[in-house]
Amino acid sequence: MKKNLRISDTEWELMRVVWAQSPATAAEIIAMLTARDPTWHPKTARTLLARLVGKKALGYQPQGRAYAYTPLVSEADCVAAASESFVERVFGGSLRPMLVHLVEQQKLTPQELDELRALLAKKSPAAPKPPRKRPAP
Amino acid sequence: MKKNLRISDTEWELMRVVWAQSPATAAEIIAMLTARDPTWHPKTARTLLARLVGKKALGYQPQGRAYAYTPLVSEADCVAAASESFVERVFGGSLRPMLVHLVEQQKLTPQELDELRALLAKKSPAAPKPPRKRPAP
DNA sequence: ACGGATAGACCACAAACGTAGTCATGCGGA
DNA sequence: TCCGCATGACTACGTTTGTGGTCTATCCGT
Numbered sequence: 304m305k306k307n308l309r310i311s312d313t314e315w316e317l318m319r320v321v322w323a324q325s326p327a328t329a330a331e332i333i334a335m336l337t338a339r340d341p342t343w344h345p346k347t348a349r350t351l352l353a354r355l356v357g358k359k360a361l362g363y364q365p366q367g368r369a370y371a372y373t374p375l376v377s378e379a380d381c382v383a384a385a386s387e388s389f390v391e392r393v394f395g396g397s398l399r400p401m402l403v404h405l406v407e408q409q410k411l412t413p414q415e416l417d418e419l420r421a422l423l424a425k426k427s428p429a430a431p432k433p434p435r436k437r438p439a440p
Numbered sequence: 441m442k443k444n445l446r447i448s449d450t451e452w453e454l455m456r457v458v459w460a461q462s463p464a465t466a467a468e469i470i471a472m473l474t475a476r477d478p479t480w481h482p483k484t485a486r487t488l489l490a491r492l493v494g495k496k497a498l499g500y501q502p503q504g505r506a507y508a509y510t511p512l513v514s515e516a517d518c519v520a521a522a523s524e525s526f527v528e529r530v531f532g533g534s535l536r537p538m539l540v541h542l543v544e545q546q547k548l549t550p551q552e553l554d555e556l557r558a559l560l561a562k563k564s565p566a567a568p569k570p571p572r573k574r575p576a577p
Numbered sequence: 578a579c580g581g582a583t584a585g586a587c588c589a590c591a592a593a594c595g596t597a598g599t600c601a602t603g604c605g606g607a
Numbered sequence: 608t609c610c611g612c613a614t615g616a617c618t619a620c621g622t623t624t625g626t627g628g629t630c631t632a633t634c635c636g637t
Contacts, residue, residue, distance in 0.1 A: 311624060315529045329584075346627050349585075354624090368634065369584060383545055385530045386538075392452045393522045398542065399552045401523075405539060406559055408520055415536045420560050422543055423553055448594060466614075483597050486615075491594090505604065506614060 308360060308376060310385070316340075317351050321361060322378040326371035445497060445513060447522070453477075454488050458498060459515040463508035 310318060320335045321327055327335075329352055336343040352372060355361040363370040394401040411419070447455060457472045458464055464472075466486055473480040489509060492498040500507040531538040548556070 309623085312525075312529050313625065319532055344627065347625070350625085350627075353586085368632095382530055382541055385526075386542060386545070388449075389522075389526050389530075392449050393519055393526075395456055398548060399555065402539070402542060402548075402552075402556055403559060404519055405523060405535065406556070408523070411535060411539075415539075416560055418536060419539055419543070420557070422540060423557050423560070446593085450595065481597065484595070487595085487597075490616085505602095 308358060308381070308384070310355075310358070310360060310381060313347075314351055314355055314360070315385075317348065317355060318360065318374065318378075318381065321372055321374050326364065326366070326373045328366060328369045328371050330369065332372065445495060445518070445521070447492075447495075447497060447518060450484075451488055451492055451497070452522075454485065454492060455497065455511065455515075455518065458509055458511050463501065463503070463510045465503060465506045465508050467506065469509065 316336065317332065320332055324331070324335070329349055332352065333343065333345050333348045336348055337345075352361065356363060356372075360374070360376050361372045362375045363372045365371075390396060390398055390401050394404075406416075406419075453473065454469065457469055461468070461472070466489055469489065470480065470482050470485045473485055474482075489498065493500060493509075497511070497513050498509045499512045500509045502508075527533060527535055527538050531541075543553075543556075
């Protein structure tokens with residue numbers, strides 16, 4: 304609900320690991336972070352955890368002598384908010400040019416392209432003027 | 441080439457109007473900005489223009505007693521960079537979930553969906569296992 | 578029981594951001 | 608010619624972000 308929630312670039316990485324596995328203690332989170340990116344400094348991570356708690360993006364319960372953190376905001380909500388603000392900023396709110404750009408510029412594997420096609424096929428069962436259509440087997 | 445170029449949220453709005461119409465004087469840019477968003481303060485816009493010049497994102501030539509600004513970086517490059525950093529941040533670098541999200545969550549008109557489908561069809565002329573295919577009429 | 582490793586609390590600090598004000602100056606109209 | 612207004616130059620300032628350090632209580636092993 305709260306869109307006043309502003310998650311910065313670096314904070315996103317924290318959130319993603321917590322979303323992936325929660326609850327998680329700071330040590331666990333730091334371990335997961337440094338696993339994929341050794342440049343993470345533990346202190347930095349802890350500061351960010353504290354900030355995310357301050358922002359009400361994370362909550363925590365004491366677990367032993369440490370804290371176990373849990374997300375207070377859903378990943379889906381944040382992804383949606385971030386996506387919206389991104390298209391707004393970069394593409395002026397117009398989604399189509401963005402998709403065109405992504406499909407054109409980024410490299411998608413043929414497999415991913417197929418998945419996308421399938422997705423689109425499902426998405427609009429009745430296109431305005433489909434060249435042809437056939438009932439599913 | 442320079443990826444050290446960091447364009448902030450607000451700066452993007454400036455850049456987009458300059459990309460849309462360049463060269464443009466500060467007054468023109470401000471006019472275009474306030475046209476779509478009256479909350480823009482002229483002074484703020486001027487500060488951002490100066491910052492963008494400092495960042496080498498914009499250049500300028502004296503035009504009369506004012507400056508005419510022109511982009512020094514292409515919109516395509518910036519869009520690509522922003523897109524990449526966005527997927528990286530929000531989707532952990534994985535493009536497919538992002539497209540899925542966008543197609544699923546955002547509202548695309550049926551027409552846009554068709555365009556996308558067409559785009560995808562062109563993109564991979566030879567799909568691994570097309571259910572069927574038929575030559576165009 | 579004691580000393581070192583640890584967790585969280587609190588602090589620091591520069592750079593970037595968002596937002597806007599002041600200053601000096603030159604052009605253009607009265 | 609003189610004034611004011613628009614313009615760029617410079618300044619201000621609180622907030623956010625990225626990056627880490629210090630301090631203190633504590634738990635665990637020896």
